[in-house]
Amino acid sequence: MSANSAGAGAYTGSPGATTNHQGERPTMLKVTGLQKIYNGGASAVEAVRDLTFDLGEGELVCLVGPSGCGKTTLLKCIAGLMPPTSGTVELAGQSVTAPPPGMAVVFQEYGRSLFAWMSVRANVELPLKEKRIPRGRRDELVDESLEAVGLTRFADAYPWQLSGGMQQRVAIARAIAYEPQVLLMDEPFAAVDAQTRADLEDLIRQIWQRMGVTVLFVTHDIDEAVYLGERVLVLSSSPTVVQDDITVDLPTERDQLTTRQDERFTELRARVYAQIQQAKNGTGADQDAASVAP
Amino acid sequence: MSSQSTAPSTGSRAGASVRRAGTKVVHVLLLPALLIGLYAYSSANSDSYYTPTPDLIAAAFVELWFSERFFADVLPSLARLAAGFAVSAVLGVGLGVLLGLSTRVRALFEPVLEFLRAIPPPVLVPLMILLAGIDDSMKVLVIVSGCVWPVLLNTVEGVRAVDPVLADTARCYGITGTTRLRVLVLRSASPQIMAGLRLALALAIILMVISEMFASSSGLGFAIVQFQRTFAIPEMWAGMVLLGLVGFVLSTLFELAEGRVLGWYRGLRAANRGE
Numbered sequence: 001m002s003a004n005s006a007g008a009g010a011y012t013g014s015p016g017a018t019t020n021h022q023g024e025r026p027t028m029l030k031v032t033g034l035q036k037i038y039n040g041g042a043s044a045v046e047a048v049r050d051l052t053f054d055l056g057e058g059e060l061v062c063l064v065g066p067s068g069c070g071k072t073t074l075l076k077c078i079a080g081l082m083p084p085t086s087g088t089v090e091l092a093g094q095s096v097t098a099p100p101p102g103m104a105v106v107f108q109e110y111g112r113s114l115f116a117w118m119s120v121r122a123n124v125e126l127p128l129k130e131k132r133i134p135r136g137r138r139d140e141l142v143d144e145s146l147e148a149v150g151l152t153r154f155a156d157a158y159p160w161q162l163s164g165g166m167q168q169r170v171a172i173a174r175a176i177a178y179e180p181q182v183l184l185m186d187e188p189f190a191a192v193d194a195q196t197r198a199d200l201e202d203l204i205r206q207i208w209q210r211m212g213v214t215v216l217f218v219t220h221d222i223d224e225a226v227y228l229g230e231r232v233l234v235l236s237s238s239p240t241v242v243q244d245d246i247t248v249d250l251p252t253e254r255d256q257l258t259t260r261q262d263e264r265f266t267e268l269r270a271r272v273y274a275q276i277q278q279a280k281n282g283t284g285a286d287q288d289a290a291s292v293a294p
Numbered sequence: 295m296s297s298q299s300t301a302p303s304t305g306s307r308a309g310a311s312v313r314r315a316g317t318k319v320v321h322v323l324l325l326p327a328l329l330i331g332l333y334a335y336s337s338a339n340s341d342s343y344y345t346p347t348p349d350l351i352a353a354a355f356v357e358l359w360f361s362e363r364f365f366a367d368v369l370p371s372l373a374r375l376a377a378g379f380a381v382s383a384v385l386g387v388g389l390g391v392l393l394g395l396s397t398r399v400r401a402l403f404e405p406v407l408e409f410l411r412a413i414p415p416p417v418l419v420p421l422m423i424l425l426a427g428i429d430d431s432m433k434v435l436v437i438v439s440g441c442v443w444p445v446l447l448n449t450v451e452g453v454r455a456v457d458p459v460l461a462d463t464a465r466c467y468g469i470t471g472t473t474r475l476r477v478l479v480l481r482s483a484s485p486q487i488m489a490g491l492r493l494a495l496a497l498a499i500i501l502m503v504i505s506e507m508f509a510s511s512s513g514l515g516f517a518i519v520q521f522q523r524t525f526a527i528p529e530m531w532a533g534m535v536l537l538g539l540v541g542f543v544l545s546t547l548f549e550l551a552e553g554r555v556l557g558w559y560r561g562l563r564a565a566n567r568g569e
Contacts (some may be wrong), residue, residue: 127467
């Protein structure tokens with residue numbers, strides 16, 4: 001069912017390698033030379049300069065970078081919600097110019113990404129209806145995904161009747177019921193409390209292992225990136241480039257307590273932290289370059 | 295108070311709910327009763343011919359509206375009202391969605407719409423008589439010319455206010471075209487649309503009466519003017535009372551419909567306030 005758990009071991013022994021990590025896996029998501037300049041009247045702002053990376057099939061990769069480094073811009077370009085100024089995004093070999101059918105996105109603002117006038121079940125089911133999945137299979141998918149996020153009991157509730165963490169789980173259930181090839185997550189846990197966050201992190205690992213879906217997880221939280229990812233891409237400050245590409249050679253089975261106390265975890269965390277500090281300072285003088293002539 | 299057994303306890307609970315309902319009725323009826331009493335007192339002590347006592351008005355009311363005049367005047371009025379309101383709703387929401395979704399269309403239409411909106415609908419009556427004659431279509435047109443604006447403007451606002459995150463979500467999940475319109479745009483704009491419809495309903499009653507006061511041979515507005523001109527003063531009052539009741543009933547019905555359509559919105563707002 002999941003090639004990931006087996007494949008994860010292959011990374012061990014190449015800590016800190018900065019080459020790409022697909023190895024024997026086929027590429028699922030390929031971002032090449034992505035640049036995004038916002039044209040704002042008199043001055044243009046280059047949010048993303050030149051991003052190139054790729055995700056192998058079934059990989060779980062975390063993107064981490066200093067705040068304001070254009071993570072959301074990047075994610076919107078990858079999701080096909082925003083055209084890049086230059087560069088390309090490919091999903092399973094197909095160029096992405098509009099939201100592709102094989103991609104699901106979980107946004108940070110859970111309260112604003114659910115349909116408040118629909119029940120939890122209807123929220124999860126709606127995209128499946130649009131995909132013209134027959135009734136029986138649809139019910140199955142909805143039930144399974146609600147079960148996976150532990151919300152079976154709340155299927156008939158409205159999203160606003162649930163807590164923040166539960167609402168985000170509805171969004172996750174909707175994403176997994178959609179059976180995407182790639183799951184994009186834009187700081188999905190930034191707005192939930194710490195305990196809920198830990199639970200949701202484990203939930204994502206679980207789902208990823210079970211479904212074998214390719215996950216790109218954007219976060220500003222270094223611990224989260226290292227805990228969750230098989231690989232961590234560190235972005236520089238805006239205008240953004242990939243500053244470092246770190247393989248997380250931790251065991252596949254992770255645990256909030258033991259993993260976070262692991263010596264290797266601390267090392268990796270320190271390395272990502274150093275990279276981000278460097279990203280912040282290194283491009284500090286270059287800040288003016290963010291504004292280029294229109 | 296119910297220490298002996300459970301039976302009296304349930305009895306007293308039922309009693310409490312009856313009492314609560316009673317209190318509510320008192321709350322609703324207290325002020326109207328007071329006002330009617332005040333009017334009864336002042337009209338009884340006045341020798342003005344134009345302020346008949348409530349019992350005269352009530353007698354005229356029963357005599358007038360529980361007769362064939364109900365079919366001759368009340369039903370045609372209500373039919374015009376319904377037609378005018380329905381056309382306004384469809385036109386206002388349809389055009390509002392179009393304008394709300396497209397910046398370009400909005401820029402094109404906005405100046406003209408602002409001008410048209412500024413014209414008070416009653417001054418259109420003479421023109422409408424020339425264009426549409428003096429039959430029902432003129433009256434419906436007058437109602438529409440006033441009612442369409444609150445619906446239109448509110449719909450535009452509601453459609454423009456669709457949450458960008460939700461719109462992105464819908465795009466990601468391939469929700470486009472008419473489904474998008476149905477499950478995202480119209481539902482998300484429904485609180486504003488309902489607010490516009492509520493305003494339109496109140497306006498529709500006013501415009502219905504006004505349109506019937508000109509060149510008309512039936513309807514409540516016509517009847518009231520006719521009573522006034524023939525010095526049938528209690529009947530004139532009975533007409534006004536009926537109009538008030540029609541307005542009250544319609545707004546109550548509207549509230550019920552709104553409760554069904556916007557149940558989620560009320561819950562959402564209550565949840566947000568609770569946090």
